[in-house]
Amino acid sequence: MSEDPLKALSDMASEAHARIQASHQHINPVLEVRRGMRDTGIPADVMTIDCLRTRRRITLILHDEQPGVLLYQFITMEQEVGNEFQSMALSQVDAQKLFQWIEGYFG
Template sequence: MSEEDPLKALSDMASEAHARIQAAHEHINPVVGVRRGMRDVGIPADAMTVDCLRTRRRIMLILHDEQPGVLLYQFVTLDDEVGNEFREVSLSDVSVQTLFDWMEEYFGGPGLH
């Protein structure tokens, strides 16, 4: 089996998690986007955002070339766009369910139904 492109793998998982979250929670309609702007300014990384326009919250996901196999992530608001502190998780520990859980918990929290 050939090694899959980590950005494609993450994108595929995010797409499936997006479909699941929409089926489970009508009020959560996340917008998933891939940003290549970091590479344009010389940072060897790809970024993916998962935004919830209703709650103005964002999940930022970073795949950095210098940290293969690691997903950097943070929960911020759309107004902040990006924060200073990133958490790390092994990419092999991230699944569709992980992304679904993050969206459900961060975007669909108490009082947002």
């Protein structure tokens, strides 16, 4: 992947967000890129996708020490991010995959 992985993930999430809003108005996910980990010295970028109606959150992490890997966790907005992450190759993630996660977890 030649472009910045965070930009690529952001673009995929934006596309998934637009598709969700077009087909599932009740979900209305909120996307946010968080700098907190970098600010505390952890070399990782974090994106959260929240559903305010269900209070559920999908946390996506791109860690500098695991290039090409997306770490992800399905939690609630009240939970702290835990240590138990699932992972998959970033090359296997696309807007359709994110759409399916949002639709399945928030729907």
